[in-house]
Amino acid sequence: MATATSHQSVVSFASLRSSPSSTISQCGFKIDSSLSFTSKKTNFCKIKAITSSVSYDNTLLSPSKTIPDNSQKKSNEAALILIRHGESLWNEKNLFTGCVDVPLTEKGVEEAIEAGKRISNIPVDVIFTSSLIRAQMTAMLAMIQHRRKKVPIILHDESEQAKTWSQVFSDETKNQSIPVIPAWQLNERMYGELQGLNKQETAERYGKEQVHEWRRSYDIPPPKGESLEMCAERAVAYFQDNIEPKLAAGKNVMIAAHGNSLRSIIMYLDKLTCQEVISLELSTGIPLLYIFKEGKFMKRGSPVGPTEAGVYAYTKRLAQYRQKLEEDSEVICA
Numbered sequence: 615m616a617t618a619t620s621h622q623s624v625v626s627f628a629s630l631r632s633s634p635s636s637t638i639s640q641c642g643f644k645i646d647s648s649l650s651f652t653s654k655k656t657n658f659c660k661i662k663a664i665t666s667s668v669s670y671d672n673t674l675l676s677p678s679k680t681i682p683d684n685s686q687k688k689s690n691e692a693a694l695i696l697i698r699h700g701e702s703l704w705n706e707k708n709l710f711t712g713c714v715d716v717p718l719t720e721k722g723v724e725e726a727i728e729a730g731k732r733i734s735n736i737p738v739d740v741i742f743t744s745s746l747i748r749a750q751m752t753a754m755l756a757m758i759q760h761r762r763k764k765v766p767i768i769l770h771d772e773s774e775q776a777k778t779w780s781q782v783f784s785d786e787t788k789n790q791s792i793p794v795i796p797a798w799q800l801n802e803r804m805y806g807e808l809q810g811l812n813k814q815e816t817a818e819r820y821g822k823e824q825v826h827e828w829r830r831s832y833d834i835p836p837p838k839g840e841s842l843e844m845c846a847e848r849a850v851a852y853f854q855d856n857i858e859p860k861l862a863a864g865k866n867v868m869i870a871a872h873g874n875s876l877r878s879i880i881m882y883l884d885k886l887t888c889q890e891v892i893s894l895e896l897s898t899g900i901p902l903l904y905i906f907k908e909g910k911f912m913k914r915g916s917p918v919g920p921t922e923a924g925v926y927a928y929t930k931r932l933a934q935y936r937q938k939l940e941e942d943s944e945v946i947c948a
């Protein structure tokens with residue numbers, strides 16, 4: 615169950631963020647108002663080179679015929695929902711997990727369902743997840759709560775055969791589906807030789823400060839693992855290459871990923887410094903909403919519940935979408 619405290623910790627952190635035009639210099643990269651991300655240590659071209667564009671069946675993104683959904687029209691505005699996966703079996707055991715692929719606990723399942731209720735009136739046209747099961751379970755469980763009742767379908771593009779064998783041959787069915795695009799670039803940071811170790815025991819062995827540095831610093835990697843900076847190089851580059859173009863085309867996007875891959879993306883969206891990102895903690899299963907408009911990301915906090923009026927007042931488009939859902943459910947109930 616999501617707690618008020620965890621929600622508050624995310625929201626209160628927002629007040630610390632720097633102004634939209636701030637420049638990050640302390641940690642070797644600079645973000646300007648055009649939201650470019652360049653690394654001093656790692657050339658941006660190199661970042662681009664390690665990511666590849668996703669290819670998938672675009673017809674799954676085609677507009678619904680039954681709901682003339684404003685979210686489907688070309689627009690300069692779109693919703694972006696970020697969700698850290700629900701509690702995993704290794705979160706429960708307090709083990710460093712990283713890229714080890716463990717499922718959700720029952721509590722994690724409940725958190726994902728609760729997250730889904732919170733965003734059930736917000737349009738979602740395409741979902742990106744990491745390639746790890748805890749993020750995929752979270753995305754699927756959240757989407758089954760959505761009032762629009764579209765079916766999330768994982769797009770397998772690992773081989774030509776996988777693509778061919780998973781084709782859908784009905785336009786109507788495609789219109790009632792949401793493509794789910796898995797990407798390893800959104801995976802949790804690779805925790806190196808800490809994977810599988812108990813967090814408390816590791817702190818006792820190496821000292822609290824050392825372990826805190828490994829877990830939260832920007833550029834100090836855990837032994838043989840990825841620092842947040844290294845994780846950002848793949849996660850933010852993927853976001854820029856594959857997710858931002860969708861938002862720019864007016865598609866509403868949900869990303870289900872991990873504590874550190876999302877911290878790196880939030881650092882980019884909120885233009886946080888490497889000092890500020892140290893205190894950014896993401897709770898499991900708490901959705902965060904951004905509005906992408908005219909090339910800028912506006913943080914809108916965490917939707918508290920499906921009926922919370924405030925969220926829908928953020929933009930006319932969200933309000934219209936919600937109203938349409940209300941009208942449609944009245945027709946169905948009548």
Ligand SMILES: O=C(O)[C@H](O)COP(=O)(O)O
Pocket residue numbers: 709710711712713802805829872873874
């Ligand atoms: O990989 C892990 O162990 C967790 O998902 C995130 O861990 P952290 O809070 O130590 O970054």
